[in-house]
């Protein structure tokens with residue numbers, strides 16, 4: 001099974017991309033809804049949660065782990081790789097690589113949670129590949145709670161998105177990385193507010209591509225993964241919103257099981 005976790009429903013955008021690109025692979029998802037959001041917590045706490053979430057997914061039979069959370073990816077990757085001897089995928093590198101590949105002016109905007117933006121990880125990774133790139137980042141701490149609430153189409157959400165994006169818009173970015181897996185659910189409004197000329201990079205699509213090419217060249221890992229199209233969903237707190245968003249995102253009914261963390 002492919003084990004995937006996020007602080008809540010954001011990682012479902014990664015599940016959707018994996019189902020689209022790797023149809024048939026068995027998936028186990030954990031949304032840490034009782035402890036969301038991660039983006040305002042200390043690195044130490046997020047690392048602890050990431051390790052616990054992974055222990056849980058491994059106990060259920062996951063053979064590879066996808067940290068479908070930029071916040072966890074930005075602060076916990078090193079500890080995860082040190083602790084677990086299985087393939088671990090994070091969502092930052094694939095988005096960075098795609099942004100460099102597709103940007104023409106190398107004026108790249110990044111939006112994410114406070115923890116992700118404060119970690120400076122996107123700047124570091126982008127500058128490592130292209131030192132001439134200009135990277136502009138904006139923390140958008142209100143967006144995760146709005147998505148968790150299901151406020152995807154509300155005018156209040158559009159107003160907040162506009163305010164957050166203003167800083168990036170005036171810097172004339174040509175590429176915008178959605179540095180939080182919740183944000184693809186707001187892609188429509190984000191595109192409208194940043195302008196249609198800006199190319200939006202959705203890390204969920206790029207990480208699914210990365211996993212696909214990894215599995216093609218690692219048959220020994222691919223053979224460990226079940227391919228019966230089974231998807232199991234667990235959350236540390238059961239909310240109506242989770243099931244609603246999951247159904248809308250994945251276009252299928254989702255039966256959510258509770259797990260105490």
Ligand code: DGL
Nearest residue numbers: 010037038039070071181
């Ligand atoms: N989806 C998580 C991320 O990518 C959300 C973070 C949060 O819980 O604040 O960063």
